[in-house]
Amino acid sequence: LVFKRRKKSAAQRAHHDGLFPPGPPGSWPVLGHLPFLAAGCPHQVLAHLARHSLGPLIGLRLGSKHAVVVCNSDLAKEILHTHDKLLSNRPHFLFVDSVFYGYNVSIMFTSYNPRWALLRKLCALELFTTKRLQALQHLRNEEVHCLVESLLQHSCGGTQAVELGQFFSVMLCNTMSRMLHSKTLADVGGQGFSAVLKEQEREIAPTIGDFVPWLSFLDLPRKRAMKRLHDHSDKIIETMLSQRRQLMKSTPADELPQDFLQVLLSREANNYDQSVDEDELLTFKEIKGTIYDVLGAGTHTTSLALEWAIAELIRNPVCLQKLCNEIDTAMGQGTDQFVTDDDLPKLPYLEKVVKEVLRLHPSAPLFPRLTSEAVKVDKYLLPANTLVFVNVWAIGRDPAVWQNAEEFCPERFDGKDIDVKGQHYDLIPFGSGRRVCPGARLALSVLHVTLANLVKAFDWELPDGQSHMDMDMSEQRGITSMRATPLLAIPKLRLRA
């Protein structure tokens, strides 16, 4: 018998040489540290391990893959700034093929490559410029108006509790949809899209097959569920595209809507505008993938942050009153004036409230990157293809940085000019570096304006005599920070917004 010694992987060698960060003891055969992560919300379990035993850089073996988790701001800066270029790949998880349009066809789940750069550039220039965001301000304001009306109507004039997250999702779906193609989702048969997105968020997570490929048969039922959800959203995107193509046939180019969908379709490989450079043409999959990215990434994250914001304000009535007073003083008490982006400089406390919500409840608490080659981080060596998770949740609650880190206290930002868009590594809810969230400015505008108008329009009460002290503030497992219990609250009309 000839025994062949299996060649050790770079990560195994690094482990062996003590160059890989230590992980929790008791790694399982085959599964490695996967069972540890099943013990609760992974970002919370890992934050606890970092704080109480392992320190801020945790090494994990997840089945056949090696991963590290970064739990403090100094290391986050090393990953997202010093070594950003070598850490700008995203991993290819299996759900990307079932829920999305596949790996390397859009922005979110793509390696760091020229096609990703092109799609990001199109978004940056055509969707997220200051000019574009300003031009579309009226549309966002209309959707906030609709939200206030809808809350009033569904709470029977402020007498019954409503599940707020559902209303926020619908508002954001319509906002994103109108920014993309100048129509609401209902216009393309997608009124149920917000519910599909919510279901998807529960399904979107790495599965056992990502880490132990020979066990991927166990993922089949989940894969089927994900595919079903994908088909639903694909149908809506197809309708959006076919409606526009019809319009393009019957309408002169200069009379077509000048929106993002038109920008994408004018670059479609088999039907393009002659002025477009051939390298910048897009495949059908890239067009659909990008639409899905913007709709999906923009809706659920922002809606979650709004739900947490109202929950924290109800739980902290002193902060709510302070915010209410600030808005009344700035806008005039008893007026019907609607708060817009232009009013935000007059509302400094509102800005602190939003920062505090994003510190405690980052919508994407554990975002993934992948090393493209070996990188030295701290005193360790991360081999190529190591999964790197940045634990923004742990960083936002790091007691070495934040005093009384678990408390909701917007005043902690008094006199501090801390940016949330990737410049200050103590607070990076939108990530940082080359792959920082491109929608951060849009999300912040929506968060500030919506929150201000909801506080101006309503007094917020909990149903059934529930006390604000007893509110459940726990999260459910998933890749986003969804509340374990959906927030039910009664919006009692104060003034018409």
Ligand code: HEM
């Ligand atoms: C509160 C709201 C939001 C939060 C907390 C959030 C957070 C994040 C985070 C943490 C990342 C990963 C960043 C990194 O790897 O460094 C990300 C990526 C992304 N976000 Fe957001 N996001 C929000 C809203 C939005 C909106 C409104 C849009 C678009 C309309 C959007 C589109 C994207 C896209 C396309 C990416 C992928 C970027 C890439 O991989 O190059 N997000 N977001």
